[in-house]
Amino acid sequence: MAKAKQTLKPIAASSAPLLPLPPEEISFRRYVDDTWKGILKNWRRGWASDNDLSTLDDTIEFTRNEIFVKKVVDPRPFDWERDWLVAHNIHLANLDLVRNHKQHLDDLKKLWGEWTERSYKHIGELSLEALRSMVLIDGAAIIASLAVLSGQISSPWHAAVLVAKLTVFTSVVSLLMMGAGHSLITLKVGDLVGRIRGVLVGNTKHNKLYAVPRYLSRYLDPYGRIANLLIYGSISVFGISAFISAIILMVSEGPSVLPH
Incomplete structure (x- = not known):
C-alpha cells in the first residue's frame, strides 16, 4: 500500500516587521x-x-x-x-x-572630615610635647654651660670652657630650629584644615572634593618637608654637638694636670 506523499508548506511570518526607533x-x-x-x-x-x-x-x-x-x-x-x-x-x-x-562622596566627606579633626589635634599635641622635651633638654644643657662660663666654677677646665661655649650655641640653635619647624607646620595645617572644612560644608562640588588630595600635595607637602628638616635637624644639631663635646673632653688633658 503506497503511502500518501506529504508536502510541507512554508509557515508565514506571524509578526509584523520591526519598526525603527523614532528620530x-x-x-x-x-x-x-x-x-x-x-x-x-x-x-x-x-x-x-x-x-x-x-x-x-x-x-x-x-x-x-x-x-x-x-x-x-x-x-x-x-x-x-x-x-x-x-x-x-x-x-x-x-x-x-x-x-x-x-x-562614595559621602564616604569621602567623612574621610576628610575625620582627617581635619585628627590632624589638627595630633599636630597640636605633638608640637607641645616635642617643644616641652627639647626645652627641658636644651635648657638643662644651657644652664650647666652657663654655670661654667659665668665663673661659678673656680679654675674651670679649658676643655670644659670650650665645650660649654659650644653647647650654649648649639642648644640655642637647636631650640630655634625646633620652634620654627613646629610653628611652620602648625600654622600651615591650621590654615589648610580651615579651608578643607569650608569645602565640606553644605552641598560640596564634586570637583573640589576630588581635588583635596592634590591641594594638600601642593600646599602642605612642601611646608611639611621644610618643617621636618628643621625639627629633625634640631635633634641632629644637639646630638652632633654632644658627640663633638665628648670627643673634646676625651682628647683634652684632664683637670689633674692643671697648675695649682
Missing part, C-alpha cells in the same frame, strides 16, 4: 537623556535636583501608561514601545550612577 529630535529617550544631563550637571556642582528628578519619574510613568496601557501612541510608523524601554534603561542606569557615587 532623536522626537524620541522620548532623547528627552530623558537630556533631562538627566541637566540633573547630573547640577549634581556634580553640589546641587541636588530633587524636583527635576521627581518630575522625570512622573513623566516616565505617565508615558508608560499612555503607551502600554491606553495604547495611545503617535501614529507615525516608529517603535514607540522600544523607544520608551530604551529611555527607561537610561533612567535606571543614571539612578544607579547617582546612588553609587553618592555613597
Whole structure:
C-alpha cells in the first residue's frame, strides 16, 4: 500500500516587521537623556535636583501608561514601545550612577572630615610635647654651660670652657630650629584644615572634593618637608654637638694636670 506523499508548506511570518526607533529630535529617550544631563550637571556642582528628578519619574510613568496601557501612541510608523524601554534603561542606569557615587562622596566627606579633626589635634599635641622635651633638654644643657662660663666654677677646665661655649650655641640653635619647624607646620595645617572644612560644608562640588588630595600635595607637602628638616635637624644639631663635646673632653688633658 503506497503511502500518501506529504508536502510541507512554508509557515508565514506571524509578526509584523520591526519598526525603527523614532528620530532623536522626537524620541522620548532623547528627552530623558537630556533631562538627566541637566540633573547630573547640577549634581556634580553640589546641587541636588530633587524636583527635576521627581518630575522625570512622573513623566516616565505617565508615558508608560499612555503607551502600554491606553495604547495611545503617535501614529507615525516608529517603535514607540522600544523607544520608551530604551529611555527607561537610561533612567535606571543614571539612578544607579547617582546612588553609587553618592555613597562614595559621602564616604569621602567623612574621610576628610575625620582627617581635619585628627590632624589638627595630633599636630597640636605633638608640637607641645616635642617643644616641652627639647626645652627641658636644651635648657638643662644651657644652664650647666652657663654655670661654667659665668665663673661659678673656680679654675674651670679649658676643655670644659670650650665645650660649654659650644653647647650654649648649639642648644640655642637647636631650640630655634625646633620652634620654627613646629610653628611652620602648625600654622600651615591650621590654615589648610580651615579651608578643607569650608569645602565640606553644605552641598560640596564634586570637583573640589576630588581635588583635596592634590591641594594638600601642593600646599602642605612642601611646608611639611621644610618643617621636618628643621625639627629633625634640631635633634641632629644637639646630638652632633654632644658627640663633638665628648670627643673634646676625651682628647683634652684632664683637670689633674692643671697648675695649682
